[in-house]
Amino acid sequence: MKPAAFRYHAPKTLDEAVAMLAEVAADDGRILAGGQSLVPIMAFRLARPSHLVDINGITALAELKTADNKLSISACVRHAAFYQPVVEGPLGKLLTTIVHHIGHHPIRTRGTFCGSVAHADPASEWCLVTATLNAEIVASSKRGTRIIAAKDFFAGIMTTALGEDELLTEVRLPLLAADTRFGFQEFARRAGDFALSMALVTYRLNDKTMIEPRVGVGAAEATPRRIPEAEAALAGKVPGPEAFRAAAEAAAAAIDPLEDHNTNADYRRDLVRALTRRALERAAA
Ligand SMILES: Cc1cc2nc3c(=O)[nH]c(=O)nc-3n(C[C@H](O)[C@H](O)[C@H](O)COP(=O)(O)OP(=O)(O)OC[C@H]3O[C@@H](n4cnc5c(N)ncnc54)[C@H](O)[C@@H]3O)c2cc1C
Numbered sequence: 575m576k577p578a579a580f581r582y583h584a585p586k587t588l589d590e591a592v593a594m595l596a597e598v599a600a601d602d603g604r605i606l607a608g609g610q611s612l613v614p615i616m617a618f619r620l621a622r623p624s625h626l627v628d629i630n631g632i633t634a635l636a637e638l639k640t641a642d643n644k645l646s647i648s649a650c651v652r653h654a655a656f657y658q659p660v661v662e663g664p665l666g667k668l669l670t671t672i673v674h675h676i677g678h679h680p681i682r683t684r685g686t687f688c689g690s691v692a693h694a695d696p697a698s699e700w701c702l703v704t705a706t707l708n709a710e711i712v713a714s715s716k717r718g719t720r721i722i723a724a725k726d727f728f729a730g731i732m733t734t735a736l737g738e739d740e741l742l743t744e745v746r747l748p749l750l751a752a753d754t755r756f757g758f759q760e761f762a763r764r765a766g767d768f769a770l771s772m773a774l775v776t777y778r779l780n781d782k783t784m785i786e787p788r789v790g791v792g793a794a795e796a797t798p799r800r801i802p803e804a805e806a807a808l809a810g811k812v813p814g815p816e817a818f819r820a821a822a823e824a825a826a827a828a829i830d831p832l833e834d835h836n837t838n839a840d841y842r843r844d845l846v847r848a849l850t851r852r853a854l855e856r857a858a859a
Contacts (some may be wrong), residue, residue: 577616581625582592588714591629592741598625599738605629607649607689610681635743640792644710644746649689653682653700661664664750664776672774678766692729692742694734696832697793698770699760701728701842704745705798706774706790712744713737728797753778757856760793769793770837771845773825773853784808789821789850794829794842803828804850813858822851831858 583598585591595603603625605613615621636647638660658671659666664811676682676690676699688698691711694748704711704724712724713736727735736742750756760772777787787808790797804825811817819853826847831839 575617575619577621578619580616580623582628583751584628584631585626586631588634588741588743591627591632592714592716592739594627595741596739598627600623601625602834603627605689605692605741607692608652608685610677610685611689611693611695613827629741636790640749643749645749647688647745647747649741649743651687653677653685653687653690654679656687657682658737661749663752664754664756665747668750668756668758668774669703671756672703673757675699675760675762675769675772687772688742688745691745692734692736694728694732694797695768695797696731696798697770698774698798699769699772699792700745701794702772702774702790702798703747706776706788706800707747707750708800709748711741711742711744712746715740720835725799727798731796750776751778755779755857757853758857759853759856761845769775771842771849773846773849775850776855777857779813782812784813784817785810787821789825791825791829791846791850794831794846798831801825802827808854813854815821818851818854818858821854821858822847825850 583594583671602623604623606626606628637648639646649812653676656669659670690698709724711727722735754776758774758777760769762769772792774790777784787805789801789804804821807821807824826843832840
């Protein structure tokens with residue numbers, strides 16, 4: 575099928591883009607970033623936006639920069655930008671490890687990090703990174719700019735705290751200390767498919783015990799999130815099978831699994847248990 579008719583707008587500056595969005599938002603005007611989620615759902619007529627505000631011509635939104643100990647990823651930075659480490663240290667390696675799990679190469683050359691976060695598919699790898707690392711999300715509109723903490727951003731399946739007239743301009747990820755260990759695992763039935771569950775973990779060591787543990791789970795619930803019960807099972811413990819099993823059990827017990835045509839709640843709980851443990855083993859390797 576072809577998309578329903580829409581008006582196309584191509585602002586050249588951020589001010590023009592937010593002014594245009596303010597005008598058309600109430601009429602289901604939408605931002606067009608990489609188009610890798612929006613265009614297919616328009617083709618299936620699951621979305622029929624009457625206006626598209628294409629932000630790809632705004633050069634200021636193509637920036638990747640480091641400031642105040644944070645990596646700032648602007649709205650038009652493509653997934654493929656992370657094929658090589660964009661910062662030194664564990665954060666650059668973490669992003670390089672994860673990017674290969676997103677769809678296929680052509681999708682990664684057009685789709686954007688911020689578009690994934692704005693779209694908020696529960697199975698988005700970048701949404702899990704954003705939630706697990708407590709990123710800041712910067713939203714701009716004609717009314718001004720505000721910063722939203724990741725924990726307050728994801729509100730449900732493909733639902734966020736963004737207002738209809740707000741453009742997500744930037745995601746800011748904290749740089750990770752040089753001794754941070756991380757592990758990521760996901761399960762999808764075929765390479766390139768959306769995952770049925772995924773886990774991202776990080777921790778540091780202090781005198782052989784784990785400190786600052788983060789355990790994030792995605793694709794298992796309506797929104798990606800950190801699991802405090804699993805983090806508590808790691809803090810102050812020596813990394814190894816006993817602590818990892820306890821954290822994996824805690825993660826599996828804590829979630830409220832999605833049930834859909836792919837799988838049932840019990841299977842997702844089993845996946846979370848296995849993936850959390852394997853992600854921790856990968857971090858320790
Ligand atoms: C076959 C296939 C497989 C895929 N597999 C995966 C996968 O495994 N993992 C994964 O994470 N993704 C996957 N994707 C989705 C892909 O990563 C998209 O690129 C991503 O979901 C959206 O980014 P985009 O830049 O293409 O956004 P678009 O498609 O342009 O926009 C998506 C939505 O977000 C809104 N939006 C976009 N940018 C902004 C912004 N800056 N401010 C406000 N609103 C905005 C749009 O209005 C729209 O509603 C897959 C896609 C396809 C087609």
